[in-house]
Amino acid sequence: MEKPQQFIQDSETIAFNKEHRRIINYNIDKYTSATILGKQQFSNIDLAKQRAATTKNKVIENLDKYLIEFESNFIRKGGKVIWAQNAEEAIAEIKKIVSTTSRNYIVKSKSMVTEEIELNKELIADSIDVIETDLGEYIQQLSGEAPYHIVTPAMHRSKENIAELFNAKKHTSSDASPSELTEFVRNELREKFITSEIGITGANYLIADTGSVVITENEGNAISGMSFPKIHISICGIEKLIPSINDFDVFVTLLASFGTGQQITSYNSIVNGPKQSDEEDGPNEMYVILLDNNRTNLLALEEQRRALACIKCGACLNVCPVYKNVGGHTYGTVYSGPIGAIMTPHLKPEENYYHLSSASTMCGKCTVSCPVGIDIHKLLLYNRRDFVAKGHSTKTENLYRFFWKTAMLKRSKMDKGGAKVKNFMMRQFFRKQWGERREMPEVVSKSFNQLWREQRGIK
Ligand code: SF4
Known part of the structure; x- marks a missing residue:
């Protein structure tokens, strides 16, 4: 089945799943409060x-400059920078690093970029075990499912559902409480942190003027994953830069407030490279992998490149009426919701994801919710425009758009045939797109123009 049809079919199924709706509404309500x-x-x-938006704009417009500044500052402190044009290059470099170790297993903290390049799948296929250490990601790894949401990977699960999953996979009690399950995971992971030789993290920000990697988290698993193992690999998209340590305050607080409703995330690490000679903790080697993976496609688009300012707070997903009904997995993409709909067609141009830009009511809630001022709904419209310009719309759609435009541009054509013909045409051309669950609007017998003329006696 083609992706657009699959999306519509899956949306139809999940939107009527009452249990899914109950859990999502419950979790999003908690987030909203x-x-x-x-x-x-x-x-x-x-x-x-505004300050965050201006700063990120500056970064996007001067990305080459900030990337080089970050690289030279990070290298100065003993870190190594790897530039990866695509997923294959990033994975090959990670495997090369892994080959210098005993290859026992890797502890990994939450990172959407590693989902994007399907790192776990690739490493596991090479007999390298990867253990997710963020609780939400751990749950999703246990279930074999992809993350449901960019901030809260297991948002679609209830505590009962998680207890059942743990019971089936880890033989814990079927009515174990969230704190009992957390304790279980903590005990299991402690040993892994201490014995693993490699820790992989993402990065929330890269600071250009200090050459630092910023990682924010609530569980302390990322700190453990980058402190105990002798090698730390941080992989992130090239857009993750902020110019200066002086910008850190605004970004770290905006991300916490818009992402989870906290004043500040529990653990905020600013990492400047591997362990120095006078330091006791930290890895012996630290790598930062700067991943393009078609971000430069987006950068090349003057109107849509603002999407690269995204700090992945997830706020636009949580307010989106479409996301709230169809949920994260229906999109079939790593980045879901409004921002995913903007970015994915450009990050994966070989696959057709333009239909996701139409999965929006254009209510604009996403734009209002965005802490870095991205005009999300406007960018969705630009995607729709490009979709048509690239010839992805169907012949039927092109035809009815042509007739619609021809009629709308001339009053005499618009009025031709009266309401009866208009209603017939509407049903013929729009019934399917309008959907089975909505009543088609009826064109009234007299148009506003006719009423106006009649009232004023205008011929
Ligand atoms: S587009 Fe804005 S609201 Fe959506 S995830 Fe990114 S930063 Fe958050």
Whole structure:
């Protein structure tokens, strides 16, 4: 089945799954209440958003400069930078590093970029075990499912459902409480952190003027994963830069408030490279993999490149009426929701993901919710425009759009045939797209124009 049809079919199924709806509504409601409180820490939230937006714009417009600045500063402190044009290059470099170790297993913290390049699948196929150490990711790895949401990977699961999963896979009690399960995972992971030779993390930000990698998290698993093993690999997209350590305050607080409703995330690590001679903790080697993977396609598009400012807070997903109904997996992409719909067609141009740009009501809630001022719904419209310009729309669609435009541009054509013909044409051309569950709007017998003329006696 083609991707657009699959999306519609899966949306139809999941939208009527009451249990899914109940869990998602419950979790998003909790998120919404938390963010209301979290945002109160800003005396002028619009100013903070504006500052973040301006900073990220500056980065996007001068990305080459900031990348090189980061690289030279990071290398100065003993770190190694690897430039990867695509997933294959990134995976090959990681495998090369892994081959210098005993290859027992890798501890990994949450990272959407590693999902993007399907790192776990590739490593496991090469008999290298990868253990997810973020609780949500651990749950998803246990179930064999992809993350459901860019911030909360297991958002679609209830505590009962998680207990059942652990019971089936780890033989814990079927009615174990969340704290009992957390304790179980903690005990299992402690041993892994200590004995693994490699820790892989993502990066929330790269700071150009200090050559630092910023990792924010709530569980302390990323800190453990980059402190105990002798090698730390941080992999991130090239867009993750911020110019200066002086920008850190605004980004770290915006991400916490918009992502989880916290004032600040529990653990914020600014890592400057491997362990120095006067330091006791930290890895002997540290690598940063700067991944392009078609981000430069997006960078080349003057109108859509603003999407690269995204700090992956997930706020636009949580407010989106489409996401709330169809959920994260239906998109069939790593980055779901409104921002995923903008980015994915450019990150995966060989696959047709343009239909996702139409999965929007254009209500604009995503744009309002965005802490870095991305005009999300406008960018979706640019994608739709490009979709048509690239010839991806069907012949039937092109035909009815042609007739629609011809009629709309001339009053005499618009009025031709009256309401009866218009209703017939509407049903013929739009019934399928309108969907079975909505009543087609009826064109009334007299148009506004006719009523206006009649009232004023205009012929
Ligand atoms: S587009 Fe904005 S709201 Fe959506 S995830 Fe990115 S930063 Fe958050």
